[in-house]
Amino acid sequence: MTDQPSTERRRRKGLDSPTLSDVAREAGVSSITVSRALNAPDSVRANTRKKIEAAIDKVGYVRNMVAGSLASASSRFIPVIVPSLSNVVFVEVIQGLQATFEQHGYQILLGNTDYSMKREEELIRTFLGWSPTALVTTGLRHQESLSNLLARYQRPLVEIMELGDAIDMNVGMSHYRAGHCMADHLVSRGYRRILYAGTQMEGNYRTRQRYEGHRERLLQSGLDAPLMEWRTPSHFDLGATALDAALHEYPNIEAIHFTDDVMASGALLHATKRGLKIPEDIAIAGFTGLPFGQALTPRLTTVVSPREAIGRLAATQIITRLEGQQPQQHSIDVGFELIVGESS
Amino acid sequence: MTDQPSTERRRRKGLDSPTLSDVAREAGVSSITVSRALNAPDSVRANTRKKIEAAIDKVGYVRNMVAGSLASASSRFIPVIVPSLSNVVFVEVIQGLQATFEQHGYQILLGNTDYSMKREEELIRTFLGWSPTALVTTGLRHQESLSNLLARYQRPLVEIMELGDAIDMNVGMSHYRAGHCMADHLVSRGYRRILYAGTQMEGNYRTRQRYEGHRERLLQSGLDAPLMEWRTPSHFDLGATALDAALHEYPNIEAIHFTDDVMASGALLHATKRGLKIPEDIAIAGFTGLPFGQALTPRLTTVVSPREAIGRLAATQIITRLEGQQPQQHSIDVGFELIVGESS
């Protein structure tokens, strides 16, 4: 008769840690007021806010973001999908994104596709379960089912790295034009037998877009546009291997336009070691504008794009939209710059 | 009389997306069974599972991870705190962590401290609000208040990169011994006037631990252990600057032991450009074992540690514990390897 068994029937493990109501009780207000003090401090009187802050300290309150996200159906998470972390380019883009998002209280959920569109879709589907505030993914090409999904997505979405028909917003550059620009440089330097060489052109199709631009420019001058491709990831040693292979396959080649600075630098260093004169015996060009390419002698000719800026701009586009405004433009061309070193 | 206004009083925005119960209704089971089919497929009969899977497809169910995390008080998030993303070392460690965690369905929450212990504490406190499953942070030194917090943390915790008294578990190497090892190499090569040079030794105190080891070895042989330090982040150009400054300050110097391969490579390239012979005029050594250091001529002498393995091992330690077992050892020494190039 003394107990009330039915009342006590179930008990959840309930982390003993204090909750909003503990803080509220301590501060002598209701829990929604504490919630407001945390989420919109200006909507609470300074005096009340002070009491709440004291109560938070006193009880050692740690905010439960999960509960908040469930109640508000939004999580302050922003998934960022990149194809690789081995390529510095994406790391720098991420840094730009992170720096900007952090200032606004958003947290990146990093997803790595390894250049697989299937993986991209899986990752995005999983991340959607976290009620993300917005979405950032790499490239404009996706599996059809993912494109459909994204087209219906109601929150800000930025596709980065390239330019074109974006689902929502877009920050990037034209890889076609970058390839065209480098080819133009090489042709105008007087090189005629120019090889395009690199790796992973299936998965990283932007590499191939640069080749298309390159090819177009060579054809304009009535030149052939030979191509050599490797399947393994880009690496310094592969640059060396590629140079040997290229000289074997095309003994008269005058210039090699590599898909990236890593291979180009590897080739450049290897050429020097082989006693080849650069650019007299062979000219070398890269893409990306990595610091070590510019530290070499001769300096590597390359095309550089503002990688961290891509991240910052993408984040800014999203923040603008989240603040209820429309960004100036839905598509931002960050452009690129030709860096002419002594390697060409 | 037809309406029931009181029943309809409030309505939450309720994302129209289907929930577990929608799936359950469709499959003709209860929602907990659907939950089990997702979380522990083996606990549901194959037949039932099939019906549920069909229902999921039919209604287009997307799992709400937030609700699940709240109900279970655990989120499958594992925060990873690193001091920098500009240093490839940490990127590779993250790749190792991610690869392993992904296989087990855990998601990294990436935090970047910029070598600030204050920032580290802020990040961890925020991440704790996400009910993380475990925690990974860099280094053994933290703000006192954070150390106290972590000491009370009830879930797996790995401190990476260095060796010593860990709060819970530990994966790393001895930076002291690495510095000692390189100094030993240089001394045994016959160099006597050896400079230690590098950057950011306050924040990245592991750099200084290597100096301590270096210094100890030189003192053993009765040699001086001069030190030059810059405040700016490591960079190829800084390596060049450092070389000039070192030769100006210590005209007779025979060898320079740099804090990292980036500066060492920058110095090496700059020395070659200046017409200095390596290692005859000046020997150069680095730390990290980055690919481009090994692509140079002469190859850079350096110390390499298994960076991705650190990540994989740290993740494995955590997984082991989450599976209810005790890992073989709480502290794992991944060691390091001296790579002797032609630069020393």
Added chain:
DNA sequence: CGATTAAATGTTAGCGCTAACATTTTGTAG
């Protein structure tokens, strides 16, 4: 083949927070 046990499924009650609406307090003008 009924008794016993194990496996599968169901019922109920929250997890800790915030949206939506309700009420009280404060500020301001006449």
Added chain:
DNA sequence: CTACAAAATGTTAGCGCTAACATTTAATCG
């Protein structure tokens, strides 16, 4: 000092899922 609007705070009811216990169904055995 009242009337009214605006600002601050409160009440209530979930968000969508899973822990804990309850019940049903299938499997095993003498």
